[in-house]
Amino acid sequence: MKRALITGITGQDGLYLGELLTQKGYEVFGLVRGQNNPKLELVHALLPQATLVFGDLTDLSSLIRALGVAQPTEVYNLGAVSFVAYSWENAALTTDVTAKGALNMLEAIRLYEGANAGSVRFYQASSSEMFGKAQEVPQREATLLWPRSPYGVAKAFAHHMTINYRESYGMHASSGVLFNHESPRRGPEFVTRKVSQAVARIALGKQQTLTLGNLDASRDWGFAGDYVEAMWLMMQQDVADDYVISTDETHNLRSLLDVAFARIGIDDWSGYVKQDAKFMRPAEVDLLVGDSSKARAALGWAPRVGFTELVNMMVDTDLTLQADQA
Ligand code: NAP
Ligand code: F7E
Numbered sequence: 001m002k003r004a005l006i007t008g009i010t011g012q013d014g015l016y017l018g019e020l021l022t023q024k025g026y027e028v029f030g031l032v033r034g035q036n037n038p039k040l041e042l043v044h045a046l047l048p049q050a051t052l053v054f055g056d057l058t059d060l061s062s063l064i065r066a067l068g069v070a071q072p073t074e075v076y077n078l079g080a081v082s083f084v085a086y087s088w089e090n091a092a093l094t095t096d097v098t099a100k101g102a103l104n105m106l107e108a109i110r111l112y113e114g115a116n117a118g119s120v121r122f123y124q125a126s127s128s129e130m131f132g133k134a135q136e137v138p139q140r141e142a143t144l145l146w147p148r149s150p151y152g153v154a155k156a157f158a159h160h161m162t163i164n165y166r167e168s169y170g171m172h173a174s175s176g177v178l179f180n181h182e183s184p185r186r187g188p189e190f191v192t193r194k195v196s197q198a199v200a201r202i203a204l205g206k207q208q209t210l211t212l213g214n215l216d217a218s219r220d221w222g223f224a225g226d227y228v229e230a231m232w233l234m235m236q237q238d239v240a241d242d243y244v245i246s247t248d249e250t251h252n253l254r255s256l257l258d259v260a261f262a263r264i265g266i267d268d269w270s271g272y273v274k275q276d277a278k279f280m281r282p283a284e285v286d287l288l289v290g291d292s293s294k295a296r297a298a299l300g301w302a303p304r305v306g307f308t309e310l311v312n313m314m315v316d317t318d319l320t321l322q323a324d325q326a
Pocket of ligand 2 (some may be wrong): 002048082083085126127128129178179181189190191192200211212213214215217218219253279280281284285
């Protein structure tokens, strides 16, 4: 039986990946931080067979211990401070967790493997945010990184460190450069979920307006359930490598609003949406769109859920959740 250790199992991707690996017959272990993590109940409910190990990416000894407990064949490093806007206000913490945390996990695996380099396969959750001030459109594996946020800088460090451990120590370490991926499990601080929740509340008469920042931002938005399959496929390759994962389509925030409001029968959303400078970023990533042709050819991966279907899925789920709440 294959054994997988997932850091960030309480997050959006951790939950989908845990479900996928369980379906594939893996024994799943999840690293959970904090002595009383509020998301523990959710993880137990969705992943009843998973074994949870307490630890923190900033604590190397806890990672060494987690490896000893899990004895994994695959480690998926999804844990991070992942909200870009927050990373400017907490740049050092973001660096400790998102950058140095990845190094800690690589180092823990190197020590755990000893003479058996490559016996534990490692996945690093890299991000299109590393492309930042995009140097070419669309962005692919060879595109120069130009991160524009402390989060992007931290992810670039972790990406290069993953490659460095592969090249220096022969580790089976892959970096998945994933573009934005969303779902009904997305945290409410991210724009897609902020929109789907607000639209549902507006439909139910629980909220009047929605306040956003830069409406011209464009993203390549895919479905998280599709993207965790790409993570798993990378880990099944004999040779570790880096892959861009994206839908290869870009949409701006205005078209996200068009689709979300249309789902509740509103064609002109202008009276419902306000803008506030507090949601603008010190440096913006204006246009991200991926070129995932390498992953499509080498892994046989392709996204299944399109943009409209994704937004409708999120609005529909929030309509149900909001209707159930008093
Ligand atoms: P998420 O929902 O924000 O989950 C982040 C996870 O990291 C949570 O489980 C969180 O645990 C954990 N974490 C935070 N600090 C930690 C620490 N000090 N030690 C151990 N774990 C810690 O993020 P996601 O959307 O699932 O994304 C998964 C990964 O992919 C992240 O690394 C993210 O940066 C990266 N990524 C995401 C996207 C995307 O569009 N979703 C795109 C590219 C890359 P708590 O519950 O304890 O907070
Ligand atoms: O912002 C604009 C905002 O916070 C998307 C993370 O998973 O994907 C995610 O990072 C865009 C930005 O995601 C609001 O300025 C406008 O241009 O949903 P977001 P993100 O920053 O792209 C990458 C790939 C990751 O790796 C990250 O971990 O939307 N925007 N108005 C807004 N964004 C938010 N959050 N809130 C607003 O009110």
